[in-house]
Amino acid sequence: MSNRIPDSIIQEVQNRSDIVEVISQYLPLKPAGKNFKALCPFHQEKTPSFMVSPERQIFNCFGCQVGGNVFSFLMKHESLTFLEALKMLADQSGVSLPEMTGPEGDGGKNLRLFELNELAVRFFQSCLKSQEGAKALRYLLEGRGLSKETIGRFSLGYASTSWDSLLRETGKRGFSPSILEEAGLALSRKDGEGFYDRFRNRIIFPIFNVTGKVLGFGGRTLDGKDPKYMNSPETAIYHKSANLYGLNLAKEHILREGKVVVVEGYLDAITPAQGGIGNVVASLGTALTSGHVRLLRRYGQDVVMVYDSDTAGVEATLRGLDLLVEEGMHVKVVSLPPGQDPDVFVRREGKEVFRRKIEEAEGLFDYKLNLLSTRYNRDSVEGPAEIVKRMLPTIDKFQNAIEKKGYIKRLAEELDLRGRITSGEEWILTELQKLRRPALRIRPGGKDRTPSPIPSPEAGSARAERDLLQIMLQEEELVGEVKKKLRASDFRDEKYSQLAKVIFHLKKEESKPVRIGEVINYLQDEELSATVSRLVMEQSPYQDKTKAIEDCINRIKEEGKKSKKRELTERIREAEGQGQKDLVKNLQLEYQQLLVKKRGE
Template sequence: MSKIPEHILNEIQDRCDIVEVVSSYIPLNPAGRNFKALCPFHHEKTPSFIVSPDKQIYHCFGCNSGGNVFNFVKEHEKIDFIDAVKMLAEKTGVKLPEYRQEKGEDSSLVSTIYTINDIAAGFYSGLLIKCAASTDVRRYVEKRGIEDAVLKKFRVGYADSSWRSLADYLTQRGIKHEMGLKAGLVLNGKDNSFYDLFRGRLVFPIFDVRGRVLGFGARVMDDSLPKYINSPETIVYKKAQHLYGLNFAKPHIREKGFAIISEGYLDVITSHQYGINNSISSLGTALTVEQIRLLRRYTHKVVMVYDADQAGEMATLRGLDLFLEEGMNVKIACLEKGHDPDSFIRKFGPRGFDAAIKKAKNLFEYKLGILKEKFNTDEPEAKAEIVKEMLGTINRVRNAVVKAEFIKNLSAELSIKEEAVWEELKKLGKGNRRSFSYAQGRQATGSREQETKRQVSISPAEKILVRLMLEDASVVDTVKGSLQPFDFKSPDVRHLIETLFSFNAEGTAIDARRLINYLEDKVSPHVISFIVNDEVRIKDKEKNIRDCINVIKKENKDRQLKDIQGRLSLAQKNGYKDEANDLLEEFNRLLKTGS
C-alpha cells in the first residue's frame, strides 16, 4: 500500500475522469461503451489500447500495459507513483499530506533548494521590471524584440553588476549563505565571504516539466566572454536530464505531434512569442539519452534546427544517432547561413520558419546528401567511405523494417548491391546485438518489429471468476463458500481473492481502480486491468460461476496429484519405503474425492 492514505487516493480518483486525463496525452476514439487508441507504450498499426469510462481503467491488449489513472500518468510521464499522485492532486485540487521522500534523499534540502531558486527567480525578474528604459539591459531586451508578456511567462530577469545583490537579499529573507552555495547561486570568496555567481547578465530560469525552478542560465549583453554562465549541478539540477522550455511546450508538442529543438534560451523564447509553442532547447549541450527519453514521453518526432555551419558538421549529425537508438523519428531543418532560430524568426516571421521546418529532411536523407557532396561517388573507395559512415547511423535504428528500408535506399543511391551493404553492416556489428543479416533484413520488410509484451498467466476460469466478483459483490459470498485462495493457481489471483474475501468480511465492496492502489506492492496493475477489461459478454452468470468453480477445483486437484506423483517418484528412487507408502495412500485418497 502506498504511503499516501487510501482515502486521499480515492478522493483524487473520484475527481479524475480517466478518459479526460488520457485524452490530454493521446487522441481517443469512441468504441461502443469504451474508447480506443493506438497504444502510447508500444508501436502498433491497429488500435488495441482500450480506456473504460465505467471502470476507470485502461488496458492495451497488444503489450498488456494497464491500470488506473495513476498508473497511466506514471507510465506516460516516466515518473514514480508518488509524483503521479502529486500531479493529479494538483490537477484536481486535492491537498496532499506531507510526504517524506525515499530513503537516502534529503527531502528537506531538496525542498529548500527549490524555494531558494524560486526566490532568486523572483528577485532577478523584479530587477528587470524595475530597470528604467534607458538602461543597457532594457535597451538590449528591446533590441532583441522580446515582449514583456513573454519575459513574464519565462520569468526572465536581470542580475545587476553588484557583487552581493542576491547574497544580501537571501540573507534578508533569512536564508544562510551556505544554502545559497548549495543552490549554486553564490560562491565562496576570501575570508569566508560570499558573492553572487551571476552579475551584469540577463538571467533565464530553467524549469523542470512541473514548472519548478531548477537552476539558471545567464547571458552577457555585449561581446565579452564567457557569453553564457550556467548554474552548477545541484541536488535538484542535473543539466543532462532537462530541456529548456519543455514545461511550456509539452501540451503543444502533443497537439502538433512533434518537437522543435534549437540551441539557445532566446531561440525558444522568440519561438514562443511568435506562436511556435512546440519549441524547446537542449540547454546548449549535445543531446543526452536522458533528455531524449524525457522528450519521448510527449512525442516520437523531432525536428532539429541548425544554421548552415552546424548542420554540415558530421560530429553534430553523429550525435543525433541517439534519437534513432531510442526509437524516435528525427529530421533536420537548416536555416540560412548566419541565422539561428531567434534571428531567423525575427527577420522572416513564423511563416518563413514554418516553411523551413516543412523542408526538414530525415537524418538518413540529410546525412547521405552531405556525404555525396563531400565524396566523389564515381570512385569505389569513396562509396565505401560513405557506406561506412551511413552504417554507423543505420546500425542505431531499432525497427527492423526501417533498417531494411534504409539499406535498400542506400544501395540504390550508390548503385551498389544490397547484399554488399548488408555484409558491411554484419562486419560493423560483430558483437553488437543490433546488427543482423541480409536474410533477416529481407524477412523484416514483411513483418513488424517484435514488441516486448508483459506476461499475464491466468487461466480462463480464474479470470472470469475474479471479473464477476469485482462486478458483483454477492458473487464473493458464493465463491467464499466453495473455494479458498490456495485453490487458485496464479499467485496474483490468490492475492486478489484474499483481498476480496477480506473486504467482503468487513462488509465493504472495492472496485478495480481502488484494488490496484491497495495491492500496488503485490499485484501488477496490468494484471487487474487485463481481468476487468475483458469485454466478452457472460449470458448465464450463475452457470458460469458454477462451471468456473468446478474447473478451478479440478485444476487444483490435478496440480496436487502431479505434485504427489513427483514426490512419490523421488521417494521410491531413494528407497524411502514408508514415505512412498504414505504418498501412495495420499494419492489414492485424493483421486477418489470429487473434483
C-alpha cells in the same frame, strides 16, 4: 497500507482526478472504442499498446506490462512515492490533506524537489522585476527583443549577484541547504562548511517538463563570466536525455502543425514562439537521445532540425539524426547561414522568412549528401567512396526496404558511379552489407519488443485462478458469489492468492462494491497493480460468467485436492519408512476423508 491518510480522503482525491485528464497532460491520447490509446511512455514502440480506460479509471500497457490507476501512473512517470502522488493530485484537485510530516518521511524526496524548484522560479521572477534585476530586464527587452508577455510566458527570471539570496529565501520556507544542493541550486563550499547559490548574476531560464513542472534551470551570464550558459546538473527529477526545452508550451502547436522544429538553445525556441511559431523545442546542446525521440514520437513523426551551418559538432549532430530515422521519424533539416542561430535569424530576417525555411527544409538524405559534397570532391578518385562510406549508416537506418533501395539508387546516380564502375548500385549494396556484418544487432523479430500477451500455459489451476480473478475484477457484483465458495488460500498461485485476499477483504459486505482503484491502492505493489489492470482491460473469454465461475471454482478445488492427495501419499510413504504406525494410520484416515468428500460433493 502504511500511510496515515484516511481511505475516504484517498478516495476523494481519486474521484476528483480523472485518469484521462491527468495522463493527457503527459501524452496525447487518441480515442479507441470506449478507451484511449497512446504510444507507451514506458517503453519504445511504434504502434500504440498503451491503453487508458475512463470507465475503470485505469491504464495498462500490453507491450511492457505496466498498469494501475492514476496514482500508479504518476508514481511511475515522475518517480514518486504513493504519498507524493497523492499530494500532487490533491493539490491539483483542491482536496486538502491532513498535515503530514512531509513526504520525505515516506522515502520520497522528488515532490519536495518540485516544490523547491517552483519556489525558486517565483523568487527569480521577482528578482527580475526588482531594482537589482533592471539590467537583466533591459537585456531581455532591448538586447533580445522579448516582450514582457514572452518573459512571463517562459517564466524567465534573474539570479542576483548575491552568494546566498536563494539559500536564504528558500530557507525561510523550510528548505535545507542540502536539498538545494540536491536540486542543483546550491553548491557546497570547497574549503569546509556552508553552501552558496549556484546561479549568480545570470538570466534564468526555468526548464519545465511536459506538464509544466520545473525540473531545472539554465542561467545565461550577464557579466561575460564563463560559461556563457550554465545548466542544472542531472538531479533526481532532471534527466537531460529525456527532456526537451519548451515542450510544455509547444505540444499543442506541434499537434496542430503536424511537426516539431528542434533547435539548440533557449532563445532559439523562445524568439520564434514570440513570433507565433510555437512548435519549437530546444535540445539544449545535447545530442538527441532515444529518450528525446520517444518524447517527440508521442506528438508526431515529422521533425525539422534547425542548425547553424557552421556548428562545430555538425557530424555528431548528424549521427543523432540517424537515430531519428531508425525510429521511423521523418527528418528534415534547415541549415541557417554561418553564424546565425534561429534567435538571430528570426530577429534579423523576420518570422515569415524563418517559417518558409522550415517549410522548405531538405530531407535528411539530401542535406547530408550536399554537406558531404562540399567536403569531398565528387570528381576525385576517393571522393565518392568517402561520401558513400558516410552516407551508408544513414541509409541503413531507413526501415522501409523500398525507401532504402530508392536511396541507394539515388546515391549511385548522384555520384555518377555508373560511368566509373559497372554497377554502382550493386557496389553500394555490397558496402552496405559489409557495414552490417560486424555490428549485427540482436533485435528479436526486427520490431519492437513484442510481448507475450498471456503467460505461457499455466500449470495446474493457475489458468482457472486467473480467469476467476478476471471475472471478479470485471463483474464486481459476482465477487460475493466467489467469496462464499473459496478462500484466498485456495488460490495456489502466490500472486493470485494475494489478489484474491485483497478483493475478498475489500468485499466486506454484500452491498459494498469493490472498486478497482481501491484494490490497486490497497496492493501498493507495482507488479500486482499491473496484473490487476491487465486483467481488467483484457477481454474475458467467457460469455456466461455465472457458469464460468462455477467451472473455475470446481477446477481450483479439484486441483487443490489432487495436490493434497499427492502430499498425503508422500507423507504416508515417509511415515511408513520411519515406522511411525500411528501417524500412518492418521494420514490414511485423512486420505479416506478426502475421497469421501469428493464423492459427496
